Amino acid sequence: MEHGPRLRKHVPALVDKGLWEPVPGGWLIHDFLDYNPSHSKQVAKREANRKRQEEWRAAKASQRDNTVTTALSQHPDPTRPDPTRPVLSVVTSADQSQVANARAALTAAQNAEPGEGWVADVLGLEA
Numbered sequence: 001m002e003h004g005p006r007l008r009k010h011v012p013a014l015v016d017k018g019l020w021e022p023v024p025g026g027w028l029i030h031d032f033l034d035y036n037p038s039h040s041k042q043v044a045k046r047e048a049n050r051k052r053q054e055e056w057r058a059a060k061a062s063q064r065d066n067t068v069t070t071a072l073s074q075h076p077d078p079t080r081p082d083p084t085r086p087v088l089s090v091v092t093s094a095d096q097s098q099v100a101n102a103r104a105a106l107t108a109a110q111n112a113e114p115g116e117g118w119v120a121d122v123l124g125l126e127a
Helices: 011-016 039-063 093-111 118-123
Strands: 020-023 026-029
Touching: 011 020, 011 026
Parallel strands: none
Antiparallel strands: 020 026
16 A cells, blocks of 8 residues: 555654554554454444344334324314313203293393393392
8 A cells, every 4th residue: 555645754653653553554553443343243243233233113103093193183272172072061951941041031131121130130140
C-alpha cells in the first residue's frame, strides 16, 4: 500500500515512539487488538445481531393483527356518541307526571301574553 507524502513524513516518528511496528509489507499499530475488536470478532458480532433482530421481527410479525385501523378507530371523538354503546332512558311513573306538568307549563307559557312576571305565573312560581 502506497501512502501519501503527509503520512510518510510522520512514519519515522510513529515507529520511534513505538506506536507503529514495522512488519513485512507495512506497519502494525501497536496494541490495536487490545483496544479494538478484530475483523473476525466484528463479523461474528454483526451476524449474531442480525439473527437476533430477525427472530425478534418474526415474533413481532406473528403477533401483529392485520386489521385496518385508523386514527378515528384508535381515538374516537369524545364529543360524539359512541354507536356501540346503547343509550338507555328509563322513565318511571314519577317522571311521567313531571313530564306532563312540564308540557302543560310550556303550552301555557306559549299561549300566555308577554308581560311582567308571566313566566313565574305560568310555572306557579312566586315572582
